[in-house]
Amino acid sequence: MPERANPVKDGRAARWEGQRERRRAEFVEAAIAAVEEHGPEVLTEQIAAHAGVPRPRLYRHFDGKADLQQAVCRRILERLTDDLTPIWHGGRSPVELITSVVDTIVHWLTEHSALYRYLARHSAGSRPGGTQDRADALTDFTGTLAVRLSKLLRTVLELAGRDVRGTGPLAFGVVAFAEAAIGRWLAKPECLTAEEFGAALVRGIWTLIADFLAERGVDVDPDAPLPQGLAASMLDPAASAE
Structure with a gap:
């Protein structure tokens, strides 16, 4: 038995x-x-x-020092994610959405600069010889942002009956651009306030997105509220990048 x-x-x-x-x-x-x-x-x-x-x-x-470090990195980014969560709901225009995300991240990292530097120091992908099979909290975080942006762009193009190819690479490129810019500004502000830097970054992000859509014949009003369904699509846990 x-x-x-x-x-x-x-x-x-x-x-x-x-x-x-x-x-x-x-x-x-x-x-x-x-x-x-x-x-x-x-x-x-x-x-x-x-x-x-x-x-x-x-x-x-x-399971050793590295496990503790990665657990700390995950928790740091969970805190930031919690602050970002309300932003993804509808009612905002494209520029308002981008501005809210950028301002939240910039101000959060400014107030918690030690935590950001800890993330940069202990991100698995940033350390020489770091094990690539271990979950990298920072990569997961930026990847989630990129997937949400890709889903949004893809939905906009689908509604307009346009070619949706390339949304994934563009979205990940935009997020990488923003991440690099924020990291550089935190290290060397060059006399730019958080508000000035955030506004410049928003303009850069919107220019990339608007040009991408315009090439496919889609003209989006940056100040018109996004449909509620569009915001909901960004929150779909089954959404994946191209």
């Missing part, structure tokens, strides 16, 4: 796993607080001090 599962043992395992995940989340939040205080070069001892535990106990909940 097959061996029956032990409900007492299974219950203990479930409770332990739940407790482990809670403690892991607490340690990640402590690490973020330590980064805010000590900068992106924060030491494990400083993180452990914020968590109120010895260093060895901290690592019981992570």
Whole structure:
């Protein structure tokens, strides 16, 4: 006869796993607080001090230092994603949508510059010899933005009966352009305020998008509200880039 599962043992395992995940989340939040205080070069001892535990106990909940770093990166970007979530709903024009996204990201990164530098330092794809099979939180974040933009462009072109090819590469290129520009500005502001830089970046992004659509015979009013259905399509979890 097959061996029956032990409900007492299974219950203990479930409770332990739940407790482990809670403690892991607490340690990640402590690490973020330590980064805010000590900068992106924060030491494990400083993180452990914020968590109120010895260093060895901290690592019981992570598969080494790299696992802790990636968990912190994911949580940092979850916070930024939460701030962006309300923007994706309808009622905004194309320029208002782009401006809201850019302003939110720029101001968030300005207020949390240590967290941004931590992301740049510990992003899996940015480290020499970094393992490419491990999830890269920053790549996931920028990829999500690019997929949403690609879906929006594709829907606009489909409604106009135009060629939809190339929306994916264009969307990922726009996001890469914005990411590089923001990174450069944070490193060397060159006397531009956040408002001035954000406005210039919005103009650059809209120029790329408008030219792409115009080449396909689509003229979009940058100040006209987007249809609610169009915004909803951007939030479709099944949406994928070309």
